[in-house]
Amino acid sequence: MDVYITSSFSNLTCRYYVYTRKSCNTPIVGIVELKSKHIDASGIKEQLTNGSKSALKILGKCPDTYxxxxxxxxxxxxxxxxxxxxxxxxxxxxxxxxxKRRTITKKCGDSFLEIISQLK
Known part of the structure; x- marks a missing residue:
């Protein structure tokens, strides 16, 4: 899959990436939360939700694709x-x-492209 990052941002909520396939203009949005020690389910959901809202703001600049x-x-x-x-x-x-999408959980070290290619 030919994919490149068109936008990447990190803030206090989580990291998020907007990818675009070269073969078509469908954006691929990944909201990624990294945890090393304390895992709090409600906190993670809140961070992913906030990251989702931020990614939507980025995509809002191209309303036809979102x-x-x-x-x-x-x-x-x-x-x-x-x-x-x-x-x-x-x-x-x-x-x-x-x-609405169910949260995908993986171990640290898995790449974003590997994760999404397993889901297709």
Whole structure:
């Protein structure tokens, strides 16, 4: 998949990336939260939601593409600890415009492109 970053931003909420495929103009939006120690399900959902809103502002500058965009809320962690906490995060749905997507959980070290290619 030929993909390149068209926008990347990091703030206190989380990191987010807007990718565009060279073969078509469909934006691929990845909201990525990195966790190393303390994993709080409600805090992670809030950070991903805030990141989603920020990414929508970026895409708002190109309103024709935002409804067609692919959205991936991702949490990367060194370890997940309790299974119940991991399940709560994995089952959380993040709003992106009119779409809701379930949170994708992976271990640190997985690349964004590897993660989304496994989902297709």
């Amino acid at each position: 409804n067609e965009s692919e959205f991936y809320p991702i949490v990367l962690a060194k370890g997940w600890g309790r299974t119940s906490r991991h399940a709560m995060i994995r089952n959380a749905k993040i709003q992106f415009g009119s779409k």
